[in-house]
Amino acid sequence: MLFKNEMLRCYLIGGSQDTHHDPDEFLTKMQAGITAFQYREKGTSTLSKVEILALGQQVRELATKYGVPLFVDDDLELAAAIKANGIHVGQKDQRIEEVLAAVGDQLMVGYSCNTAAQVAHANQLAIDYIGTGPVFPTISKDDAGSALGVAGLAAFVEQSVHPVVAIGGISLDNAGATLTSGCAGLSMISMVLGAEDVAATVKKILELY
Secondary structure, three states: OOOOHHHHOEEEEEOHHHOOOOOHHHHHHHHHOOOEEEEOOOOOOOOOHHHHHHHHHHHHHHHHHHOOOEEEEOOHHHHHHOOOOEEEEOOOOOOHHHHHHHHOOOOEEEEEOOOHHHHHHHOOOOOOEEEEOOOOOOOOOOOOOOOOHHHHHHHHHHHOOOOEEEEOOOOOOOHHHHHOOOOOEEEEOHHHHOOOOHHHHHHHHHOOO
C-alpha cells in the first residue's frame, strides 16, 4: 500500500488499554470512516503477547474489510505477523534507521518528532510522515511531554519536509484551530474512542477539510 496524505485526516490510535480493557470496543470503530488506524498496546495494557497477536489479527481483518490502512506501534514482529501496512516509531522505540533498514519499501513508516532537532533529523530520512505533539495537554499518553500549542505545531509543519499528523488533546472544539497550522491530519485516541457517537464524531472531523 502506498502512502497518501489523506490517510492522516482522521488517524485513530488505540489498544486494549484505551478501552477499559474491553478490546472489542475499539474494533467496531473501523467502520466509522477513520482514515487510518494504529494498533498500540502500551502503558497500562495487560494483554499477553499471545493476546496482543490475537487482537492484532482481529484488527487486521476489520481494517481489510473497511479499507483502513493499518499501522502497528513499535513492533516489527507484530507488524509482519498481522500483515500491517505500516509501522510507527517513537523517539524511545527502536532506532528509526534500524526500522527503515528492516522494512525497506515493504511498509509505510511514521516517526514521532516533538522538537526542532528531531524534525531536522526526520527530514533526512525516507519516512512517510511525522507525528507531532502533544498539541494540547493530554492524559491519553503518560509520556507525552509539554503541550506545543498551535503555533508550535505550525513551526514544525513549516520545518518538516514530510506531512505532519497532529496528536495530543485534540477535540472537536480545537480541531479546526489545529488544522490552521497546516498539518496534514489529526490523530486521536480518546476523542474517538470515548465519543458517544463515533460515526458522527468522525464525520465532523472529516468535514473540517
